[in-house]
Amino acid sequence: MVKTLSFSCLSRRQWLVSICALAMSLGGGGASAAEEAPEAFVQRITNETLNAIKADKALRSGDIQKVMQLVDGQLMPHVNFRRMTALATGPAWRSATPEQQKRLQDEFKTLLVRTYSGALSQITDQVVVVKPLRRGQDDKNLVVNTEVRGKGDAVQLDYRLEKTTGQGAGWMIFDLNVLGVWLVENYRNQFTKEINAGGIDGLIASLAARNKSNAKPA
Secondary structure, three states: OOOOOOOOOOOHHHHHHHHHHHHHOOOOOOOOHHHOOHHHHHHHHHHHHHHHHHHOHHHHOOOHHHHHHHHHHHHHHHEOHHHHHHHHHOOHHHHOOHHHHHHHHHHHHHHHHHHHHHHHHHOOOOEEEEOOOOOOOOOOOEEEEEEEEOOOOOEEEEEEEEEOOOOOOOEEEEEEEEOOEEHHHHHHHHHHHHHHHHHHHHHHHHHHHHHHHHHOOO
């Protein structure tokens, strides 16, 4: 019997801010990320993407196909999703086969998109204020702190970035912190239990079952 993962660590408000964070990574165009300061990179993609979501009724309605198109076409170029999935999986990632790693990434991406898509309709007048960068940080593990401001109290939202080199160099996102909860750490705790119980294949099966359940009409 396949167990399905329970993702109850984040409240509805946290999920809303998380989808804002996910969507804020969409961005595109503008100055080369390699030439931008990390704060400018976050501010630019934030402004561009919030405006795009507010203007797209289908996105705000949580249309899965539209969300998937945005994720594949605009989000993934700005996210080191392989690193994110590897960190969430933990030490077992290194022993997984290339096929298992690919399936984990695919199922994890689908889980995140389906989990967050319903919160898009809640995006209205939110704005994001980027705070001054804390000095002395490593370019491979740099944190940009921001606040999401709208109705109610401001919400902490932090991005963990790495700077890549070579062709297509620029800033890449590989983790998010919403109200003190880092996305990678949250999922790693849950993934570890599944891996201990059924190995990598057991984790993949649980993710697939969760995604299949989420795909059913309400």
